[in-house]
Amino acid sequence: MELRGREVLVLGIGESGTAAARLLVREGAQVRCSDGGAGPEVRRRAAALEKIGCRVEFGGHTADFSRGVSLAVLSPGIDPSVPAVRRLRDAGTELISEIELAFALCRRPVTAVTGTNGKTTVVTLIERILREDGRRADACGNIGRAFSDCVRNDGEEGIFVVEASSFQLEASRRFRPRVAVALNLSDDHLDRYRTIEEYGAAKAAIFRNQGEGDSALVKAEERPAWERRGLRRGQRILEFSAARRVAEGACLDGDALTLVSGGKRETVCRRDELPLAGGHDLENALAAAAAAAASGARPASIRRVLGEFKGLPHRMEPVGSRNGVLFVNDSKATNPDAVRRALESAKKPVVLIAGGRDKGFDYAQLRAAVRHAAKGVVLFGEARDTMARALSGAAPIRLAGTLEEAVRAAADQAEPGETVLLSPACASYDMFKNYEERGDAFKRIVGQLRP
Numbered sequence: 001m002e003l004r005g006r007e008v009l010v011l012g013i014g015e016s017g018t019a020a021a022r023l024l025v026r027e028g029a030q031v032r033c034s035d036g037g038a039g040p041e042v043r044r045r046a047a048a049l050e051k052i053g054c055r056v057e058f059g060g061h062t063a064d065f066s067r068g069v070s071l072a073v074l075s076p077g078i079d080p081s082v083p084a085v086r087r088l089r090d091a092g093t094e095l096i097s098e099i100e101l102a103f104a105l106c107r108r109p110v111t112a113v114t115g116t117n118g119k120t121t122v123v124t125l126i127e128r129i130l131r132e133d134g135r136r137a138d139a140c141g142n143i144g145r146a147f148s149d150c151v152r153n154d155g156e157e158g159i160f161v162v163e164a165s166s167f168q169l170e171a172s173r174r175f176r177p178r179v180a181v182a183l184n185l186s187d188d189h190l191d192r193y194r195t196i197e198e199y200g201a202a203k204a205a206i207f208r209n210q211g212e213g214d215s216a217l218v219k220a221e222e223r224p225a226w227e228r229r230g231l232r233r234g235q236r237i238l239e240f241s242a243a244r245r246v247a248e249g250a251c252l253d254g255d256a257l258t259l260v261s262g263g264k265r266e267t268v269c270r271r272d273e274l275p276l277a278g279g280h281d282l283e284n285a286l287a288a289a290a291a292a293a294a295s296g297a298r299p300a301s302i303r304r305v306l307g308e309f310k311g312l313p314h315r316m317e318p319v320g321s322r323n324g325v326l327f328v329n330d331s332k333a334t335n336p337d338a339v340r341r342a343l344e345s346a347k348k349p350v351v352l353i354a355g356g357r358d359k360g361f362d363y364a365q366l367r368a369a370v371r372h373a374a375k376g377v378v379l380f381g382e383a384r385d386t387m388a389r390a391l392s393g394a395a396p397i398r399l400a401g402t403l404e405e406a407v408r409a410a411a412d413q414a415e416p417g418e419t420v421l422l423s424p425a426c427a428s429y430d431m432f433k434n435y436e437e438r439g440d441a442f443k444r445i446v447g448q449l450r451p
Contacts, residue, residue, distance in 0.1 A: 001104040004028035009066050009093075011084060012036075012075025013045045013056070016098040016168075019146030020073045023101065025052050026152055032069065034061045034084070063087055070094060073101050076142070076167035079192060097171035099164060102147035104174065107156040111295045112141075112175075114164045114206050115183025117338045118284045119143075121312055122183060123163045125288035125305060126295065130159060133292075133301035137161055142168060159295055166202035167192070176209035179294045180235075181217040182226055183287055186337035204229035211235065215294040217287065220246050238294060240286040242279065250290035257286060257306070259293050269303045275310045280341040285309075314439035316342060320446045324416025327407075327446045330423040331439030335359065336366050342423040343373040350374045350419045351410040352395075353403075355381035356426030356438070363390035363425065370394040376413045380406040382430040403431065403438065407445045 008029045010021045017033065024031045031054045035042050038059040046056040057065045061084035066072070071094045078085065080095075088095060103110065113123050123139050130137035136158030140150040143163040150160060162177065169175070185200050193199040207216050207230060218226045220241035231237065238249035245251050250259050250268075257268040268289055271282065289302045311317060317329040330342045334356075343350060352374045363386065370377060371394045379387050380400040388397050398413075400406035410420045422442045424435075432438040 001101075003071075005030065006071060007069045008032070009034060009069040009072040009088070010054075010075070011061065011072060011078045013042065013049065013058075014075055014077060015144075016146045016148065017073070017075035018045050018049065019148035019152070020075075020098045020101050021049055021054050022052065023105065023148040023152045024073070025054065027105065031055070032057075032065060034058070034065055036060055066093075071096065073098055074171045076165055080171065095171055096173060097168050097175075099141060099147045099162060099168045100172040100175050102151045103172075103176070106147075106151050106160065108154070108158055108160050109295075110160045110162055110177040111179040111181070111291060112162040112164045112177035112206055113181040113183065113287075113291070114166070114169060114203050115181070116186045116335060117333075117341065118183045118280060118287070119163045119165075120332070121284045121315060122181065122288045122291070123161050124312060125284065125309060126292050127161045128309070129288065129292040129297045129302050129305045130161070130295060132305050133297040135159060135296065139163070141165075164206055166199055169205040170202040172205055172208075174209055175205070176211075176214070177206065178213075179215045179217065179291055180206045180210055181287060181291050182206060182219075182222075183283075184219055184222065184337075185225070186335065200225070200229050204231070207231050207235065217249060217290050217294065219283070219287075220244060220249075220251075236294075238290050240283065240290050242282045242286060250286040250293070252282065252286065257289060259289060259299060259302075261293065266299055268299050269307060273307050275308070276316075279344060281311075281345070314435060316345065317439070319443045322411065322446070322449045322451060325411065325414040326419045327411075327442075328419055328421045328423075329439045329442050330421060331428070331435045331442060333423040333425060334427055334435060336361050336363060336425050339366060339423045339425045340369040342421060343369045346373065346421050347417075347419045348373050350421050351376045351378065351414045353378045353380070353406045353410050353420065353422045353442075354425050355379045355384045355387060355406070356424045356428050357381065357430040358383040358386055359427055361425065363387045366425065367391060367394040375418070376410070378406045378410045378413075381424075381426060383426045387425070403441055404445050407442065408449070411449055 010033045013035045033056045035058040127139040141162040142165040216235040217238040220239035239246040255271045314331040374395045428438040
């Protein structure tokens with residue numbers, strides 16, 4: 001991608017947009033940055049970008065500011081249907097995502113992971129396995145550090161392990177990971193996509209440009225659906241499954257986690273050797289094992305990392321016990337499928353705390369899991385009334401005005417041996433900056449409860 005002297009617009013100056021702008025400046029582009037917000041953080045980022053030579057507008061995206069650009073980089077939070085993007089498309093401007101920009105300038109092989117749930121866990125595991133194997137590996141993308149920042153600061157050695165969201169993939173045209181992983185697909189972001197198939201099509205872009213020599217990894221039970229979305233036989237197709245054997249990839253064979261390649265089967269470890277062994281934990285371990293092996297890792301390195309991994313913050317994270325009640329922080333569960341998985345793996349009975357900003361879900365899909373696992377539900381945030389209607393009759397429901405009220409109400413209901421589980425099924429933006437801030441607030445409130 002030739003960028004020197006080219007007029008390029010970056011829409012959105014959050015983490016990835018700012019990183020894209022810095023990378024573009026390094027490549028000699030004439031960079032303009034536009035953000036719809038005008039808060040203190042936006043102003044701080046705008047000032048920093050101006051210091052490195054970018055032109056910046058904030059508080060809205062104006063037509064005059066974008067006139068004459070030939071390339072626009074869309075941050076993940078920019079919906080392609082908004083007027084600013086439509087104007088650029090009508091003007092014939094090339095539109096790409098931040099990960100597309102980074103990939104075009106990347107000199108390392110890429111292993112990329114997408115899916116509704118489990119992306120961050122699997123990306124973290126792959127990175128740790130590759131490092132344990134003596135390789136340089138850097139996790140980036142939707143996991144926190146922007147892909148563009150990694151590319152700007154690093155050379156040719158090693159592997160980038162990229163967490164790729166549907167928002168990042170939908171504006172990608174040439175993104176071609178050497179190993180591409182699709183973990184699962186369930187309802188999410190239906191405030192942005194009209195149907196789950198539209199959402200799935202965005203995810204399937206991770207496979208779009210793969211060909212001979214590349215590996216595509218999917219859950220065995222979902223392979224037909226990914227084939228309908230564009231998975232092709234030109235790739236080396238791998239599978240992972242906790243329920244059946246696979247021809248290539250990783251599976252649970254009896255109680256053994258097994259790698260399968262070229263007709264050979266090799267046991268990595270026994271299931272009871274994993275610190276985390278719930279259903280979704282096991283699937284994540286199998287996916288990470290298969291992807292790391294496809295990226296060149298040895299089974300011994302996979303075994304050591306899986307045997308030591310105890311989970312990530314905000315994902316089924318035990319944060320304390322009060323009066324014999326276990327409190328678990330699952331703030332990263334921002335869709336119903338993640339909550340269902342959490343309820344299945346939590347120690348029962350559960351008092352569930354849920355709510356936040358609605359993302360367009362039908363929360364009635366949680367009724368069976370709530371009825372089976374929860375003795376009570378406490379709802380808070382903007383979506384609480386919608387969720388209460390959907391879950392009515394599945395378990396006793398209480399409403400709270402704040403997360404602190406919700407935690408105290410749940411603690412009052414729970415008895416020794418039971419679990420209070422924060423697993424919101426919603427975005428955090430009605431009350432918090434992100435799910436991490438929400439999870440940290442939960443931990444702080446739990447720490448303040450009286451013994």
